[in-house]
Amino acid sequence: xxxxxxxxxxxxxxxCTASGSEPVMEAFEKEIExxxxxxxxxxxxxxxxxxxxxxxxxxxxPEGTYYCRVKPEDVPEIVEEHLVKGRIVERLLxxxxxxxxxxxxxxxxxxxKRQKRVALRNCGLINPEIIEEYIAxxxxxxxxxxxxxxxxxxxxDEVTRSGLRGRGGGGFPTGRKxxxxxxxxxxxxxxxxxxxxxxxxxxxxxxxLEGDPHTVLEAMAIAGYAIGAKExxxxxxxxxxxxxxxxxxxxxxxxxxxxLGKNILGTGFEFDIFLRLGSGAFVCGEETALLASIEGRRxxxxxxxxxxxxxxxxxxxxxxxxxxxxxxxxxxILNGADWFASIGTERSKGTKVFAIGGKINNTGLVxxxxxxxxxxxxxxxxGGIPNGKQFxxxxxxxxxxxxxxxxxxxxxxxxxxxxxxxxxxxxxxxxVMDEDTCMVDIAKFFLxxxxxxxxGKCPPCRIGTKRMLEILERVTNGEGREGxxxxxxxxxxxxxxxxxxxxxxxxxxxxxxxxxxxxxxYEAHIREKKCPAGACKALITYEIIADKCKGCxxxxxxxxxxxxxxxxxxxxxxxxEKCLKCNSCFERCPFGAIAKK
Amino acid sequence: xxxxxKRDAEFEEKLKKVDEMxxxxxxxxGVLLQVLQEAQRIVGYLPIEVQKKVAExxxxxxxxxxxxxxxxxxxxxxxxxxxxxxxxxxxxxxxKGADKVLGRIExxxxxxxxxxxxxxxxxxxxxxxxGACGLAPVVIINDDVYGRLTPDRVPEIxxxxx
Numbered sequence: 205x206x207x208x209x210x211x212x213x214x215x216x217x218x219x220c221t222a223s224g225s226e227p228v229m230e231a232f233e234k235e236i237e238x239x240x241x242x243x244x245x246x247x248x249x250x251x252x253x254x255x256x257x258x259x260x261x262x263x264x265x266p267e268g269t270y271y272c273r274v275k276p277e278d279v280p281e282i283v284e285e286h287l288v289k290g291r292i293v294e295r296l297l298x299x300x301x302x303x304x305x306x307x308x309x310x311x312x313x314x315x316x317k318r319q320k321r322v323a324l325r326n327c328g329l330i331n332p333e334i335i336e337e338y339i340a341x342x343x344x345x346x347x348x349x350x351x352x353x354x355x356x357x358x359x360x361d362e363v364t365r366s367g368l369r370g371r372g373g374g375g376f377p378t379g380r381k382x383x384x385x386x387x388x389x390x391x392x393x394x395x396x397x398x399x400x401x402x403x404x405x406x407x408x409x410x411x412x413l414e415g416d417p418h419t420v421l422e423a424m425a426i427a428g429y430a431i432g433a434k435e436x437x438x439x440x441x442x443x444x445x446x447x448x449x450x451x452x453x454x455x456x457x458x459x460x461x462x463x464l465g466k467n468i469l470g471t472g473f474e475f476d477i478f479l480r481l482g483s484g485a486f487v488c489g490e491e492t493a494l495l496a497s498i499e500g501r502r503x504x505x506x507x508x509x510x511x512x513x514x515x516x517x518x519x520x521x522x523x524x525x526x527x528x529x530x531x532x533x534x535x536x537i538l539n540g541a542d543w544f545a546s547i548g549t550e551r552s553k554g555t556k557v558f559a560i561g562g563k564i565n566n567t568g569l570v571x572x573x574x575x576x577x578x579x580x581x582x583x584x585x586x587g588g589i590p591n592g593k594q595f596x597x598x599x600x601x602x603x604x605x606x607x608x609x610x611x612x613x614x615x616x617x618x619x620x621x622x623x624x625x626x627x628x629x630x631x632x633x634x635x636v637m638d639e640d641t642c643m644v645d646i647a648k649f650f651l652x653x654x655x656x657x658x659x660g661k662c663p664p665c666r667i668g669t670k671r672m673l674e675i676l677e678r679v680t681n682g683e684g685r686e687g688x689x690x691x692x693x694x695x696x697x698x699x700x701x702x703x704x705x706x707x708x709x710x711x712x713x714x715x716x717x718x719x720x721x722x723x724x725x726y727e728a729h730i731r732e733k734k735c736p737a738g739a740c741k742a743l744i745t746y747e748i749i750a751d752k753c754k755g756c757x758x759x760x761x762x763x764x765x766x767x768x769x770x771x772x773x774x775x776x777x778x779x780x781e782k783c784l785k786c787n788s789c790f791e792r793c794p795f796g797a798i799a800k801k
Numbered sequence: 802x803x804x805x806x807k808r809d810a811e812f813e814e815k816l817k818k819v820d821e822m823x824x825x826x827x828x829x830x831g832v833l834l835q836v837l838q839e840a841q842r843i844v845g846y847l848p849i850e851v852q853k854k855v856a857e858x859x860x861x862x863x864x865x866x867x868x869x870x871x872x873x874x875x876x877x878x879x880x881x882x883x884x885x886x887x888x889x890x891x892x893x894x895x896x897k898g899a900d901k902v903l904g905r906i907e908x909x910x911x912x913x914x915x916x917x918x919x920x921x922x923x924x925x926x927x928x929x930x931x932g933a934c935g936l937a938p939v940v941i942i943n944d945d946v947y948g949r950l951t952p953d954r955v956p957e958i959x960x961x962x963x
Contacts, residue, residue, distance in 0.1 A: 219935045222946035256935025404891030407932030442838075442875050443931050483834060483873035486929065500833035502872040518831075561893035561934035568935050599892060635892045649895055659872070762953040764908055784908070786901050788952050 251415015372526030403602025601630030606717025665708030891930025
């Protein structure tokens with residue numbers, strides 16, 4: 205085996221690739237060749253490091269130096285200084301926002317320091333396209349352990365004792381699900397991985413599939429052994445082409461090495477995994493709809509019971525878990541249930557991966573122990589709200605969740621606390637909103653989403669959400685009526701009680717939670733015909749404050765409809781007839797001379 | 802506005818490729834979605850001729866094929882532009898102003914979401930979260946991803962595809 209004195213890890217997740225990490229990687233390879241360092245320094249691609257906003261991200265080991273926003277033109281300097289002369293390139297280091305100091309190592313950064321990586325343990329550390337790297341990092345050891353040392357029931361007991369709950373949304377105890385599938389009568393059973401990560405703003409499953417695909421394969425094989433299944437299916441959304449590619453590579457490599465297929469590790473155990481791609485339907489994240497889609501049909505949910513554990517894929521007992529849930533299985537088997545249960549809180553064990561985004565300084569993926577408070581996540585890990593704006597709410601649980609206000613920031617994050625607050629854990633999207641976000645508009649945004657994605661099978665979801673959306677549309681258009689709020693509430697209650705599947709039952713949550721905490725904003729829209737956040741187009745007008753306008757003309761340049769006119773160095777004016785309310789001038793003006801009313 | 806569907810020699814050639822692909826799946830159960838995905842990859846969209854072929858090869862009714870095609874948003878019944886613009890309207894992108902970016906693209910191309918320009922150059926779609934929330938707001942043109950966008954950067958980006 206070749207020994208290298210340094211390793212350059214280049215993040216090749218979706219975020220960093222979009223920011224241009226591929227040319228950076230090529231530049232490193234070229235530059236290292238040029239300096240004759242090819243036998244000393246190795247360049248590797250790796251999965252998501254989490255701080256996607258600062259991509260392309262790279263880490264140089266053994267020091268663990270973390271460079272962000274690296275461009276190909278920075279590469280010669282990094283090679284020359286860091287790798288040849290041993291001097292760190294200070295200007296490319298991450299800068300902590302609170303302190304004016306550049307941080308050298310990834311592990312020094314607040315964003316990483318507070319994290320505990322279990323499900324993401326290999327993301328950003330190994331090359332996901334090389335199975336040996338996974339194996340070198342304890343990969344497939346858990347599978348070997350269960351096949352040689354444990355009975356299927358012992359495996360399930362271990363998972364049950366760990367307290368692991370489903371990471372895809374509902375939080376159902378994983379061990380119990382496994383037990384149901386094992387106890388269900390039948391010779392043919394299936395293991396399914398739900399990789400139809402549809403919640404907008406959540407991308408942890410994508411990062412795991414891209415950055416550590418083998419962990420999912422290994423966990424599915426363990427599940428197959430535990431419940432007595434020989435076949436597994438991974439259902440991935442079509443929006444994730446990179447995840448599909450990495451999974452294809454991983455399955456191929458695992459088959460070649462006898463870790464999938466017949467007689468795995470010489471134990472006689474047989475298990476294989478097949479990929480199925482979604483085609484763009486949010487409802488397919490619901491388990492019965494997902495099964496229909498794997499079978500090649502319209503992804504419409506059906507009533508439960510019978511639950512998939514009894515009657516699932518092609519009518520056979522089927523175990524369905526989410527990607528992140530599976531990613532927790534190998535560490536639980538290797539380190540034991542007690543280790544896992546020691547992390548987190550009484551009723552929510554282990555860690556949870558959150559995708560923090562929206563109006564926050566550090567957007568990206570974080571994995572934290574359950575019980576961490578929202579404040580710690582948003583201010584300490586996330587670095588607070590940019591541009592000195594005021595925090596208004598954090599949205600969790602996607603279209604099924606709700607908005608949590610500032611007064612609840614000290615709430616520990618657990619399945620049950622989030623539900624009590626009118627939201628839910630969901631798959632772990634966490635979108636931060638500031639004073640410029642209108643809560644009625646956000647409720648409308650989510651309802652537009654669920655209305656669009658409603659499969660149409662049951663009337664409460666198909667018609668009910670449509671009626672709710674119509675009310676929200678007229679409220680945000682300044683045509684709201686007295687009684688609209690009450691009407692929304694009664695519709696919401698009825699839809700929750702009568703919809704067929706999780707999508708419909710939770711669709712009213714964004715409206716109910718914003719009504720609960722931000723009722724005054726609804727009232728302002730309806731009674732005063734005003735949008736306090738200045739977001740609803742129909743309720744605002746743009747004006748130039750003559751005193752502040754320097755007549756620089758920048759707004760004239762960005763205005764797409766030529767609505768702004770004025771002499772140079774003289775205060776300008778906006779023609780309201782022509783104004784499209786696109787907000788471009790507001791964002792562009794360096795003097796704050798544009799007012800929204 | 803949708804441009805007329807061309808049925809020229811190139812189209813016939815693609816239909817032949819669909820026939821070949823279908824042979825692999827003939828008689829198999831539960832493969833409709835995969836077959837439709839492959840067919841769309843070959844033809845670019847799923848006109849009624851292609852749906853009929855699929856129905857025949859898999860021995861299912863045309864109505865079943867059509868109902869599946871119209872259920873999933875990835876399938877197109879009409880041809881798409883050479884450059885497919887997809888504006889992410891996930892939550893993170895939305896709170897960071899994706900709707901304003903979308904509005905500017907509509908204005909520049911003079912088409913609405915879901916439409917294709919008459920010269921078949923651009924088609925515009927709003928898409929669901931692509932999971933690049935760190936770069937919000939995000940627009941994808943074919944395979945190129947543009948992040949941290951503002952409406953006034955739209956014209957310069959579109960110029961790359963003239």
